[in-house]
Amino acid sequence: MNNDILCPDRVLATLTPSQRATYKRLNDYDFDRPDSTLPFSRRLTKENRWSRDYTDRAIREYKRFAFMAVVARHPVSPSDQVDQVWHLHLTYTRSYWQEFCDEILGTPLHHEPTKGGANERAKHDDWYRRTLESYEQIFGHAPPADLWPASEFRFGRDNHFARFNTQQNWILPKPQFLQTKPQLPAVPRLNLRAIVTICLCLGLSSLMVSCQADGSSLNPLDMRGPDFLGFYFCLNMILIGAGLILRQMLRAVAPANSTPRLDDYETAYLAGGRNRLLQAVITKLADQGCVELDAKKQLTLVSPLPRDASRIDSDVATAIDGSTKLHTLQFNADIISTTQQFRDRLIEQGLLLSPAQIQKIKLYPTLLILLSLGLGVMKIFVGMSLGRPVGFLCMIGFVLLIVAVFFYGIDPDRTKAGDRLIAQLTKTSKTQIQLADSAEPNLVNNVALFGSSVLLASGLEGFHSYLAPPVTTSSSSSTTSGCSTSSGSSCSSGCGSSCVSGCGGGCGGCGG
Helix, strand or coil, X not given: CCCCCCCCHXXXXXXXXXXXXXXXXXXXXXXXXXXXXXXXXXXXXXXHCCCHHHHHHHHHHHHHHHHHHHHCXXXXXCCHHHHHXXXXXXXXXXXXXXXXXXXXXCCCEXXXXXXXXXXXXXXXXXHHXXXXXXXXXXXXXXXXXXXXXXXXXXXXXXXXXXXXXXXXXXXXXXXXXXXXXXXXXXXXCCCHHHHHHHHHHHHHHHHHHHCCCCCCCCCHHHCCHHHHHHHHHHHHHHHHHHHHHHHHHHCCCCCCCCCCCCCHHHHHHHHHHXXXXXXXXXXXHHHCCCEEEXXXXXXXXXXXXXXXXXXXXXXXXXXXXXXXXXXXXXXXXXXXXXXXXXXXXXXXXXXXXXXXXXXXXXXXXXXXXXXXXXXXXXXXXXXXXXXXXXXXXXXXXXXXXXXXXXXXXXXXXXXXXXXXXXHHHHHHHHHHHHHCCCCCXXXXXXXXXXXXXXXXXXXXXXXXXXXXXXXXXXXCCCCCCECCECCXXXXXXXXXXXXXXXXXXXXXXXXX
């Protein structure tokens, strides 16, 4: 089992001798005992129903968390996954206190719950965000999203675990669209035209129902054929319009920062997803002279990457050697994991939609159409029972089915804030290109925004055919639980109380 914490050399050079010694001891420490038939890692796998590989990675992240508690200059807070490792380790009291804290870390690392309340929730949310930032600074790459989820999941979804006896209970997963609430704008701003349009639509709907022939019922199923067709046509126009408006409203997620600042790679992912991000990475590597196209138009690594290369640079450089098509890189496991971290950060900033938000944007408008389709199907059966022609109704029903497939089949990706930011960045970049007579153009940023076609006007025009994508990408609870630690200070964490540590130690809390 390899769970070394792996700090880059540039970070190790900044550590004190004591911190470097702690780093070495953590790397050498093994949680499993050779004389145990149920060692620590196997027990952790069994109790959490994890795979062995996931368990090994979780233990590595626990070591990294403990190292951050020693070297970070602020309180740190673990993810729920890391906290599960911590919880189990605490039950091995001799191993935890006498070996891990005293001999390995050289300081106590306490774990106690917080007092609870909104202030504590905000505090731990801030600590967790700072922990994720320090993680990237200390270990040279963003934390893995499946073990260090975004804050909205850490203090939302991940706080709802419960203990069940699997011999007495069956556990069935909820559909994804039922797992979280939709993030609607607090008070949608409607201009006068929108208000008038809505009122006219509602009035027309009421008029179509009420203004029937004398003595007719208000039940649409009792309407005569021509009257129902007129009513049904207007109703569907209203519902389709409402569905389109609802899709836009559900995309109005407030951004975490009113003026978000993105690097070139984040811009690429926001503009065109994973495929565009890979285009930007390869453009950067080619511009740095690290990769070249050989006579067979295959990408080859010709020189080492710079010392400050990011994790995505390293993953792509490893995967592209001998790869003939860009789209094959999208199925590389390491690249999928790394690019997912870009997506998670953009979701956290309110620029991309989360899976739950996407599901609701697809589902809610579709339900409006399906309700109308159900009414039409009932009217078809009524007409057939009376021997009336139902051809027009069947045609309308077929069109509604296509509309429902359209609403549910098209995945939105960006929030409206993300669309606005891309439009702003695109406008700024076009202006800079027009004025860049003497300045060196930012080739990576241009590829991020406009795709590989910009390479045709650069010295890397040969890479355009390689980067031309054959695939497409789309654009566009509050709880009081958390965990935290700090080394050499007092702190608290999220399940209902707080602690103060002494003797240079730290403290933290249970996460669920």
